[in-house]
Amino acid sequence: MLLARGIPVRAFVHSIDERSEHLRARGAEIVEGDFLDARAVQRAAQGTSAIYFAYPVQDGLLDASAAMALAAREAGITRLVNLVMLQSSIDAPTPRMRQNYLSEQVFEWAGIGAVHVRATVFYENLGSQVRQSLPAQGAVRLPWGKETTVLPLVAAEDVARVAVGLLTSPSLPANAAYPVVGSVISLKDIIATFGSVLARNVRYEETTDEEWRSDAIARGYNAHAVAHLSALWKALRAASLNAEAARFAVTDTIEKIGGARPKTFEQFVREGLAKSA
Known part of the structure; x- marks a missing residue:
């Protein structure tokens, strides 16, 4: 999105592979390194004016935040967009969310124009969970309670739109948080959407926390991610949410800052079907 606007982009990548080569082919400068290597982070930040920071759901967030804050301050960064989770507070329900809050404080103390994109569960993450059982078993097997459970969701593309809007709008105030929720949908409606788009019978099978945890570990999930998702x-x-709960209402951030209406869950599922055809 930034490259499409003619904005020079430097991508800090963990390894050189087909993904980094795709970015290079589009015109991005590629710098290889690790978030936990402070010298590498300094090299990546030097000569830039704004940074998008999105640390994966694994150990090391606070170390990476400190290294990035140092590098950004030394480089004279005036805008850092920090991707965190929807609930970010010292009392948030998962260990990752609580670390997100501490990470926010580090970036604000650094005085680098930090803003925080507080995104909810990505459609893509839901899709990866569903793919573990739906194709072979015709069932969505997750420990999400009854079909009346309501989830706040968002498309990765919409999160990217908001990040781009913040990176290119220096007038927006620093040390502010922008909640990003694209849809609020019940588990019953999620199942119905999969069934309608895929034209097959889809059912929900509630599993236990332990069943999900054991399966996630077997699939290679790291311990940090398992602890976060379990919580x-x-x-x-x-x-016991419902679609009218103000706390999880669809936000206007995507349209106001990202410049487009949020992608619906049905659109996401249909796009996935088209890509696999």
């Missing part, structure tokens, strides 16, 4: 599933079940 998140419990929080969603306990919330």
